[in-house]
Amino acid sequence: MSAQAAKVSKKELNSNHNGADETSEKEQQEAIEHIDEVQNEIDRLNEQASEEILKVEQKYNKLRQPFFQKRSELIAKIPNFGVTTFVNHPQVSALLGEEDEEALHYLTKVEVTEFEDIKSGYRIDFYFDENPYFENKVLSKEFHLNESGDPSSKSTNIKWKSGKNLTKRSSQTQNKASRKRQHEEPESFFTWFTDHSDAGADELGEVIKDDIWPNPLQYYLVPDMDDEEGEGEEDDDDKEEGLEDIDEEGDEDEGEEDEDEDEGEEGERMKEKMTNRKH
Structure with a gap:
């Protein structure tokens, strides 16, 4: 080419x-x-x-709704149902200090209400008996999502009785614990009502709405792990006692065999003596 x-x-x-x-x-x-x-x-x-x-x-x-109402009526017949449910829940229990648990013993009912639009938000109501901590009969927290998709929240202002503000006491306790390098108590559960910093990622609100509210009974009936551990320890003790009994019985049997052998040897010696005397 x-x-x-x-x-x-x-x-x-x-x-x-x-x-x-x-x-x-x-x-x-x-x-x-x-x-x-x-x-x-x-x-x-x-x-x-x-x-x-x-x-x-x-x-x-x-x-x-009618079933939720019926369930609430039945729950009201069970003392400490609410606080027991919270204490048994792994995530919620991590937020509870000792005094929070004491205050939650006065909790009579928890209700979750989704707004009619559903997508626009929901409200959680906590109902309390007369108690030594605050005046409110109902504590509520609402979560809203506006048209632009921005989340926000608002809640009841807790009317604490004199010297009973658990949120302030929790802060003081933590400061003292930090100075002494001791184990720190978690922030008070009730600080959740005043925390509106990140309404779009409120884990406690979501746990109550999506996990506890649909079926609180599953957490109320969670077995007490301490009791189970205690039963396990008792079983171990029983096993050890049984082994000790077997060992003691074995020692006794060995003692009896030794005695039988000694008696046999003694009998042989007596026979030899009698034979010598005859001769």
């Missing part, structure tokens, strides 16, 4: 290659546009599904 023919062939190849690239880019652009159209349809269906799911949730929330 001549040098001129080679140059012509290269030009043709480059021309064909550029044409293929242009076709490919055009097809890719068209594909991207079609993907965007399809994605818009998917988003439209997702939005429609959300609306329908919301209607279903609203429907069943109303249907559940």
